Amino acid sequence: MEFNLKIWRQKNAKTPGHFETYHIAGIEEDASFLEMLDILNEQLIREGCDPVAVERGCQSSGPVSFDHDCREGICGACGLYIDGRAHGPDNHVTTCQLFMRHFKDGATITVEPWRSAGFPIIKDLVVNRSAFDQILQAGGFISVRTGSAQDANNILIPHDRAEESMDAAACVGCGACVATCKNGSAMLFVAARVSSLALLPQGRPEAHRRAKAMVAKMDELGFGNCTNTRACELECPKGINVSHIARLNREFLKAKFSD
Amino acid sequence: MYEKITASSPWEEPMMIYPAIHYTMGGIWVDYDLQTTIPGLYAIGEANFSDHGGNRLGASALMQGLADGYFVLPVTIGDYLSYKFAEPKTDVNTKEFDDAEKAVQARIDRLFSIKGKQTVDSIHKRLGNIMWDYVGMARDEAGLKKAIADIKALKKEFYEDVNVPGSQFEFNQELEKALRLEDFFDIGELMARDALNRTESCGGHFRVESQTEEGEAKRDDSSMSLSR
Numbered sequence: 001m002e003f004n005l006k007i008w009r010q011k012n013a014k015t016p017g018h019f020e021t022y023h024i025a026g027i028e029e030d031a032s033f034l035e036m037l038d039i040l041n042e043q044l045i046r047e048g049c050d051p052v053a054v055e056r057g058c059q060s061s062g063p064v065s066f067d068h069d070c071r072e073g074i075c076g077a078c079g080l081y082i083d084g085r086a087h088g089p090d091n092h093v094t095t096c097q098l099f100m101r102h103f104k105d106g107a108t109i110t111v112e113p114w115r116s117a118g119f120p121i122i123k124d125l126v127v128n129r130s131a132f133d134q135i136l137q138a139g140g141f142i143s144v145r146t147g148s149a150q151d152a153n154n155i156l157i158p159h160d161r162a163e164e165s166m167d168a169a170a171c172v173g174c175g176a177c178v179a180t181c182k183n184g185s186a187m188l189f190v191a192a193r194v195s196s197l198a199l200l201p202q203g204r205p206e207a208h209r210r211a212k213a214m215v216a217k218m219d220e221l222g223f224g225n226c227t228n229t230r231a232c233e234l235e236c237p238k239g240i241n242v243s244h245i246a247r248l249n250r251e252f253l254k255a256k257f258s259d
Numbered sequence: 260m261y262e263k264i265t266a267s268s269p270w271e272e273p274m275m276i277y278p279a280i281h282y283t284m285g286g287i288w289v290d291y292d293l294q295t296t297i298p299g300l301y302a303i304g305e306a307n308f309s310d311h312g313g314n315r316l317g318a319s320a321l322m323q324g325l326a327d328g329y330f331v332l333p334v335t336i337g338d339y340l341s342y343k344f345a346e347p348k349t350d351v352n353t354k355e356f357d358d359a360e361k362a363v364q365a366r367i368d369r370l371f372s373i374k375g376k377q378t379v380d381s382i383h384k385r386l387g388n389i390m391w392d393y394v395g396m397a398r399d400e401a402g403l404k405k406a407i408a409d410i411k412a413l414k415k416e417f418y419e420d421v422n423v424p425g426s427q428f429e430f431n432q433e434l435e436k437a438l439r440l441e442d443f444f445d446i447g448e449l450m451a452r453d454a455l456n457r458t459e460s461c462g463g464h465f466r467v468e469s470q471t472e473e474g475e476a477k478r479d480d481s482s483m484s485l486s487r
Contacts, residue, residue, distance in 0.1 A: 001263070010427065030266075038380065043377045045433070048424050062424050065432050073260065097263050123430040 001027045001100055004108040005040065009061045013120050017111075021063060024222035029101040033088060033145060034068050036100055065124040071096040073237065076172030079179070081112040086176035086235040094174060094237040117222040118186060131221040132173050132189060139213035140193040142202050155201050168196035170238040177232035177240075178240055183224030188232040190214050191248035192240050198251050208255035215252055279394060283446065284315050284463055292335035293327060299343075301336060303327040315463065357370060367427050370437050375420030379436045382417050386410065386440070394451050399467040403455040407448055414444040459483045 002025035010017030024040050041063035048062060057134075069077035078095040082088035088098040103109060108134050111125065119127040171192035178186050197203025203210070226245055233242045262268050265275065287302040289295055289309055295302050305320035391404035417440065425431045435458055460469040460476035461483065469477045 041378060045422060045424050048422075063433060065430060073263075074456055093263055097260070099264070099266070101266060126430065 001025075001029055001105045002105070003027065003036075003100075003103065004107070006108060006110045007064055007125070008036055009064070009124055010113075010121050011061075013125055017223075018123070021030065021108075022036045027100055031098070032071070032096060033080070033082070033098040033100065034066070034071060036095050037064060037066055040064065049109050061124075061244075065122075065126045067126050068096060073076065073097045074172060077176040078121060078172045079114055079176060081114060081179055086114070086179045087174075087237055091234075092237055094172070094240050097237075105155050110198045113173050116175075116181075117183040117224075118178060118184060119175060127175075129173070129175050131223070132186070134221060135186065135190060135217045136212055138217035139206070139210035140197075142197065143206065157200065161199055165196050165199035168192045168199070168240060168244050171196075171236075172238060176235050176237060180225065180231045180235040181226075182226065182229065182231070183227060184222075185226050185232075186218050186221075186223040187226040187245050187248065188236060188240055188242065190218050191242075191244040194251055195244035195247040198247060207251055208258060211248060211251035212255045274431075278396060280390060282320075285311065292339070293331055294335070294339070299339065301332065303332055316427065318453065334450075349401060366438070366441075370421070370434065370441075371422045371427060373418065373421050373423070375422050377420050377439055378422055379433055379448045382413065383436070383440050383443070385413055386443060389413065390447055390450075393452070394447070394454060396463070397467050398454050400455065401482050403451050407455070410444060410448045410451065414448075417441075417444070 005022045006019050007021045018153045027036050042220050044063045067077045073094045080095045087095050090098050090102050113125045114127045118131045177188035198207045230242050285305050285308050287307045289302050289307040293303050310323050316467050326478035357434045389406050393402035423433050423437045459479035460466045461478050471477050
């Protein structure tokens with residue numbers, strides 16, 4: 001297969017970016033999107049300007065920077081905005097689980113970084129998502145040591161409740177929800193953490209403090225609010241349901257009233 | 260997940276399964292507090308050797324990450340740090356810090372000064388092939404000796420002909436990959452040497468020379484086990 005790739009290139013956060021178009025051929029349909037970018041980079045490095053060419057005005061931007069790690073859809077490192085959709089044209093996948101068979105041969109594919117006030121660009125397609133870490137540090141944890149495991153039937157947890165908590169815990173923190181949201185809101189991410197912990201006994205003692213602290217941190221870092229368009233749910237690689245946002249709001253309100 | 264990757268439904272067609280080397284199965288020595296031989300440096304999860312023996316099955320890495328992180332570390336690291344709070348802050352203006360910085364700088368400068376023709380990834384793939392062919396699940400003496408020689412030759416080629424584009428004063432993923440690959444040469448050679456020394460079969464390590472009549476792993480505890 002062959003493609004024209006329109007890729008966002010940006011030297012750093014301070015330099016304005018632009019699109020560059022590259023042609024790539026000989027791609028197998030079972031190649032993953034990231035493997036295709038690896039092949040492109042190999043090509044770009046080989047064609048790279050030597051020092052003499054640079055003096056003559058060659059301005060190649062070099063290989064394309066993009067985030068990736070496990071390439072199994074579990075680490076949350078990869079995240080590209082492909083043809084106007086977070087993680088590209090397949091549903092419930094991360095970018096590394098997207099394969100070239102989902103594209104038409106000869107297609108022009110537009111590749112952009114996550115675009116949001118909360119995620120400044122580091123270079124090309126790599127954005128700084130440390131805001132997510134800061135939100136987690138504000139309260140996305142359990143600080144009470146709950147001791148060793150006790151008898152399994154001492155605290156009864158309904159199966160559907162445990163399942164719901166696990167569904168929320170599936171969040172890999174990739175940021176697709178923020179990139180998709182027209183408000184640049186991190187509500188689905190925050191809700192997944194708050195809801196997952198609020199549903200289980202270990203998370204209850206700090207539930208109020210957690211909801212308030214994480215929402216405050218999210219606001220402080222420049223993320224928008226939720227207007228219930230549900231776009232985040234559609235693009236979430238783990239299919240996290242917006243009902244968790246409802247639970248976050250409930251936890252937040254309960255906390256405010258108990259103040 | 261399988262269907263997303265392969266475009267074939269495991270309910271309708273048999274799954275295509277292929278064994279692959281994808282991690283080193285741990286091995287860092289730690290004490291009961293999960294502290295390594297360097298005081299204050301802890302190794303947790305699948306990086307250490309503590310909970311598992313010579314082999315690791317699927318998901319055991321996850322179990323160890325959870326157990327170490329939830330049950331052991333909250334107690335042991337807290338204990339270590341509690342004595343450290345009273346100590347004065349380490350002075351970074353010392354010879355040791357300067358030397359370490361100079362060593363890292365020299366390593367980076369060297370990589371950029373090579374200006375060769377081959378990409379980091381292309382050399383990394385060749386290292387992967389050596390490891391796959393000779394230091395995979397079944398190993399034998401001739402193959403391991405060849406692997407050690409091949410890794411040394413490839414490492415030499417890397418230092419003569421690798422191309423690290425861009426500059427060191429920007430976000431540079433090719434530099435990051437090159438630095439990692441430098442380490443992979445060493446760990447690859449170490450794994451091959453270790454496998455060569457261990458003449459028995461044990462856990463995930465199968466020496467072709469040491470097998471039973473049925474082709475199962477044959478251990479040699481009398482000369483290989485510390486607890487003999």
